[in-house]
Each structure stands twice: as C-alpha cells, then as structure tokens.
Amino acid sequence: MPLLHVDNLSRSFEQTRALDAASLTVERGEIVALMGANGAGKSTLVKILSGVLSADGGTVTLKGNPFAPGSPAEAAAAGVVTVHQSTDLVGAPGLTVADALLLNRFADRGQPFFVSRRGIRRQAQAILDAVGFELPLDRDFGDIPAADRQLVAIARALANKADLLILDEPTASLSADESRRLFEVLLRLRRNGLAILYISHRTADLEAIADRALVMRGGAVVGAFARPIDFSQAIETMIGRKLQSARPGARQAQGAPIFEMRGARLLPSSELFDLSVHEGEVVAITGVLGAGKSRLLSAIFGTIPLLAGTMVLDGRPHRPKSAADAIAAGVAMAAEDRHRSSLMPPSWPGNSLAATISLPHLAKWYRHGFLFGDRERREAERAIERLHIKAPGPLASIWTLSGGNQQKVVLARWEAEPSRLLLLDEPFQGVDVGARHDIIQAIRRRTDRAALIATSDPEEAIEVADRIIVIDRHGIADAASGAVASVFEELTA
Template identity: 45%
Template sequence: MADAVFRITDLRKSFGPTQVLGGVSLELHAGEVTVLMGANGAGKSTLVRIVSGVYDRDGGTITLDGKDFAPASPAEAIRAGVVTVHQNINDGVVVALDVATNLTLDRLNGAGAKFLYNPRRVRRQAREVAARMGLDVDLDAEIGKLSLADRQMVAIARAMAHEPKVLILDEPTSSLSSAEANRLFSVVDRLRERGVAILYISHRMSDIRRLADRIVSLRDGRITGLFDVKPLDYEGAVNAMLGQKINLSQVAVKDADRTVFSVENLSLAGHARPFSLKLGDGEVVAITGLVGVGKTALAETLFGLRRPLGGSMQMRGRSYAPRSTADAIAAGVFLVAKDRAENGIVKDFNVYENMSLPFLDRISRFGVSRRRAERATARASIAELGIVCRTERDDMATLSGGNQQKTMVARWMSQPANLFILDEPFQGVDIAARRDIATKLRASAAGRATLIFVTEIDEALETADRILVMSEHTIVGEHRNAEVDIDRLLAEIAGQPVRGAA
C-alpha cells in the first residue's frame, strides 16, 4: 500500500471543559477514498474544521507529503493543497454570482490578483476549470437558479481548480437525490483515478458501499475502528461508530398495557412506505436510525410542526391532528426538541424563565405571570433532576451542557403529558447527566407514553422498553429491549436485508 499522503497523529481539541477530539490518528492515501463515519457529536465537524484551517488544534501533528501542515486560515490550507467542500452546499458558492465567477472566485483574492475584473479572462479560466472537471453547467447561469446538485458540482469544481492533493467532502450527499448523488460519485471516481486522496464523511450506507476503499469509525472523539480489508465489514463499521458496550441488565423492561397513542398508515415522505405504531401507557419507546432517515420529521409531525402526507393519529381513542405546536401542547403532546441551543434555549432568559416558557399561561393569573410560583416550580425541578446551578436565576450560559439539557427536559416535565417526545435528548450531554435524565424519564413514565429519538444504539438500550428502527422515513424493525439481537438491529439500521434471517 502506498505511503500516506496526509497523516494526522494524535490530534486533540477541547472547547472549554469538553474534549471533542481525544487523540485522533488518521491516514489518507493517494487515489483512495477513506470514509469517515461518526454519529452527531462524534467530532467529525471539528476534525474537518481543524484540517481546513478554521480551528486551531490543541495538540497532535498533521503532515502533508511528510511536511508539517499547520494552516492558520482556510486560504492557507487551500494553497497548501488541502481542499474542503463543506456540508452546507451554499457555503461553497456565492449565490448572487454566476457560475463562471464562482469557479474563479479564489483568483480574485490574494497576491497577484488583478485590480480590474476582466469578464473575458474570468470566462476563459472558468471554461478551463469546467472542462477539466467535465462540468456540464451553463457558465452564465446564476447560482441561485441551479439545483443543489449543480451548485455542489460547481463547489467541487471550484475546489478542484486548486489541484489539491487532499480533498475533503463533508456529507456531500445529505441534500441530494439518488440520481444527483450518482453524478457526484462518478466525479469522485474520476478524482480518485487522478490520485487525489479523498476523505469522504458520511453516514449514508449506500454512499459508503459505493465509494469506500477504507472506513474509519469515529466515536466520542476517538477512532474506534479501521476497516481496510476487502470486502469491507460495513456492519462492523456501524457498530464501531454507534458503539454498544453497556450491560443490558440496566433496564427493567416493562410491557405496556393500555395504548395511549397510535399512528396508522402514517406517510412522512413521498417515496416512503407508510407505517403504523402504538405507544402504551408507562412505556418508553426509542426510535433509532441513522441521521436523515426521518426521525426528526416524525417528531415534528407528532408535535404539529408539519402535516403528514397520509395516515391518521389517535390520542387516547380520539383523533389527533394538531395544526400548531399550541394544539399539540393543549393535547398533552410535549417535545424536547433536538439541538437545544437552536430550538430550546432562550438565552436572554435565566433558568426559571426558560423552564416556565411553555406553561406561562397555566402559571399566570389573568395574564399576569406569577414569578414566585414560577421560581418555586423551578426550584423543585432543579432538586428533582439534580441540576447543578447556584440559583434558579442563573444565566443559561453558566450551565454545563448536561445541565442545560436537564433544564430543557424539566421545562416540559412540570405539567402532565400524554405523549412525551424527546428528540436526541442526549446530544452534547455528559454521561452522568444522561443517566440522570434517563432514570428520571423511566421513573416518571407512568400515565403517559414516552418516545425518544436517538441515533446512538447505546442510548436506546439504556433507556427504552422497546426499540424501533427507522430507515428511509419508515419503521423497519422492532425489538423488545431484552436480549436484543444486536446483529439484526445493526443490519436494520444499515438498511440491508437480514442475512439468512439470523
């Protein structure tokens, strides 16, 4: 095997007290596609940002062609020959400009750039770039008029104009259709033939099967698996990425009796098979699956944020069709949304104001909020969930991630729910806080149905009575959380037929 073109050794990075990368070592070889798999929060984005010169690293070395590589800025990384195409396609293009200008944008900056903008020269250079990449897009078109896939082709072509030695593609297919993805794959094939070392970040199994020469699994800031022997062990890679190393005896599995909430023939996306499910009183059900398989779409449908394409929902025997979040809350359906910084925390509010947010109307009298009652409720929640803070009047920013998440959970637990939904409740949460939240969820589960959406299998095994698997916007598997057949679970997550029904 060829020597590594690009070598990362013992890379470390922390943000404040949280260690995001705890000594990552990784090699990329010329003419090979190395796939990096990792769940949310595993540290993929941080790794990419360090390599592309956005973040500084805390420790470790990176070498390119045997020479030390330490870019101080994204521009420097590109000049050195390490080019990154970021996940958000629109970060790679300037929407207001046409294709030709976008392809040559980098030549408008830096030393040697001409003061005057010469449209003819730009077009000539753009044609060269496009020809070399086999890019089949109208050079005069405005980026805003192109499809996402075309925009991405432009972003990649623009990146390739630098003749990079290393190309990093960060979840490039996350917003592409399968036909568009195929076009991307052939471009990747061509670059591989030209000897570019490619780091391909994805958790889409179909992409990975199609492209990977090697797979590296990242979990909690550490490399947990390297697979480079063909045929590649895809399930092993998923397993290494999601991890499962706990003892299953932790959960005393209960079987639900009465159905609280049910869904019939629900359809979440045009191509997806409709599905049904029943959630019982006192039951904690986890829905697991890779990113982008429709977990959040389901959570949002249940909470009235989007309408299902078909099917019906029943709450305690009555039809349930929320038209807004307020409808859902009135029906006793509560959602702890994922990504608390964006969807949960009101950062101008302190802890107790954040907790009382959805139920201010119930706490208030004649519209006048009763701060004393709010604070008493908040103090009770703080004690119950073991939230570490000085007082209920602390700023949210002073709390750790785990305690912020506990606050978000406490927000919804002060009132009785019929259906309590938590979308990725353990994201960016330390292990102790995760245990506290899970324990609290299970202890308080009676009288409602509890539904949690998690990507990591561990989290499902730790908290749930029943585990459902989602893939391609539908439910593909169900497991009672006792003696779970992990192989079958992983196979369902990876979206492949069960081998020999075993």
C-alpha cells in the same frame, strides 16, 4: 512518503482534552473513513487541518513539508480543502450556481473590479469542465437539490488544486440516488489521485467507498480497519463496548389509539390516508426525501394546514392552529434542523443547556414573570444523568456540545413536561452510533405516550420502531412491523 502525516497531535479546551496524541496518515488516491462517536475528536482534528484551530502539541506534515495553516484560506492554498455538512456558506438564494462557484474569486483582490455575466459563466464552466461535473449554471443556488449544492462545494474546492479533500457528513441530507451520484464522483476523483478524508456515521456510505477506516475515541486514533471493513468491530472499537440492540423487541399496539388521522390529505394532488398511533407505541415514518414525512409531522404540530380529513388526540378533535396550540394539547416536536428550530443562536443569552430545555415551558414554569434558575438547573441535571449527556454542567452553552449531545438536550426538552404524542423529524441526523443508542432507549423507555418518528434511513426505522409506515407522494404507501426491507429498497432504489 504519505501525502498527510499527523503525529501525536494534541489540543485542549480548558480542562477538556479534545485531542490526545492523535496520529494518522493519508496516501494519495485513497478514501479514508474517519469514524468516531460525538466528542471523539474528529471535529477538532478537522479544524486543525483546516486552519480554524491550532494544535497544542504534535506535528502535521503535508507532502513532506510542515503544515500548520493559520486560516482556511492558508490550508486551501496548501492543498487541503474541507467541505462541511451544511452548504449554507457555499451559496445563497438569489445567487446563480455560477456565482456560487466563483465566490472565492470574487473576494480575491487580484480580480477585476467589474465582471460580466458572460465572464462569470465562462469561468464557472471552466471549473466544472476541469472536474467533470455537470451543473445548471444559470439556476438559482437556493433552488437546486442538496446533492448539487454538495457538488458545487466540491468543485469549488477542487478549483483550488486540492490534494486532500475533507468531507464532513456529505450525505446527511441526501437521498439514496443523490448519495450514489456523489459516490461516483468521489470514486472518479480518487482514481485521478485525489486523497479524501471522509467523515460519516453512516456505515453504508463507508462500505460503498472507503478503502480503509480509522476509528477515534477519547481524542486518539484507536483502531484501523482495511477493506473489507468489519463494521461491527469498528463500531465496538468506536464506542468502547459491545454493541447491543437498543430495541429488544417490538411492542404490539393495544387498546384505543392515542392519536388518529382519518381521511387526511397533505397536498391537493395526494391520496387520502388514515393513520393511528397507540399508547406506548413507537411508529416510524420512512420514505424517500420529498415523500412527505416532514409535512406530515408539521400538520400534526399545527405549523402547516391539513388540507382534508380530521385528527383526534385522546378522543378529542385535534385542530391546532399553531405550535403553541399543539404543545398545549400534549403534542411535542423536534424538527429536522435542530440548529435552526431548537437551539438559540450562540450570541444570545439563552443558549445554555438548561435554558434550551426550559424555552417552550417558560410560561408554565414562571407564571408571574419571575425567572428563577433552580427549576431549569434541576431539569438539566436530571437530563444530563438520565440521557448520559456529555457536558460540563447545566449552564454550559449548547453550542459547545457535540451533535449527539445537542440532540439529547432537544429530546430532554420534551421529557421535562408530560406529553401524549412525541414527534421527531430525522432525530439521528449527524448523531453517532453510541448517542443514537442512548436516544432510542430514552424514546422507548416512555410508555405513557406515543412517538411518531420520521427518518429517511430504513436501518434507523427498524432499530427504533415497533411499527413502520412507508410514505410516498404524501400518502401512506405501506405498513409493516418487521420485514419491511424490500419495501424500503423499492422506494429508495
């Protein structure tokens, strides 16, 4: 008898069928990868298993018993716990790691009204001992690495005696070393009999730990692959077509550069470096987490100061004091965390697809203070067609779209007005293979500007860029065009 059995599960949202007779099983002591393009139904399935949503049809059994939790707390009590990509709800700056481990218990009415620091620490250590983790209990949760925050979330989940652990993109913000550490933990948990449903767009993750992979498309499970997993076939099953390269060949830089940095320094202790990007060229900046990729883009965009050196854009000095200055000069940027930096909150009126595109252009599009929706809608309709955005229409809330389609909208924002330099920080984070293909094609289609892309994934860098620059300790470590894999392996080993 399988631990989890999902049979013909269905769920619709108005006219959209998110799950269409989806069926799968998960056994004890195995890691099952769940693959699928954005919008394939993975999130809806996980929300039903987590008690966030209810199904319209079909059945779920857990340990041989009907399973239809009405809340995440009910799901956890039954043995199904989900750890999401974001750890924002796991803890917060100001709380210790011990506090974060015990947050669930603090909300339990059966707990004593008064608690001591010694008691909190003792209970937290017991949780870590039970799962074999080592974490700094007295450290501020806001100061620990992303990998440790993930381990806090997993430890808290296992303290609830979980039978099934669902992980949603757990390595999206982890370095290679942190990912390896997490994999060691997961493999040990699997040996102890825990079942893990692992959702990721990173085939390297799945190759490292998955016993088998299930592929979703159109709300149904359409493929199953045993180890060793044929990822080329799995990805083709996922997107429903043959996988072709989005970058048929690198372009050679010609003429004067659009943008240059000369004698630049990002931190007082970092080395000076030069950087140039030419018209029509896509340059990837890669390196380990903390190497300086985001800081470099932020300095170009005017949100942090450049400590030394000069910048030149189209032959003129580039000294932006703010993002508004950079935009006015022809520099556009999509920051790493699109939810915080590029999207309006769900409760705000300007959260539609059209309004998201128009936001930085309002002063230019509506010079006299009168807002007319025609320009917004036209741009949004063009973006939907050009970037293959899956959305009901231009007025749909951005928060109803999948992660890949949200990222396409963020890119469409900077396609709506001319720019000379496009800065993208981790543009493929949480984006499936099909959406990544569309985004790369859109980036490379524009030859009237240059693009500078920061990514921690060497595979992404090779796929998107004409030229790749490796950054280390906030300085340029190496540059290459094609054969840079050995450099990446050295930096991320």
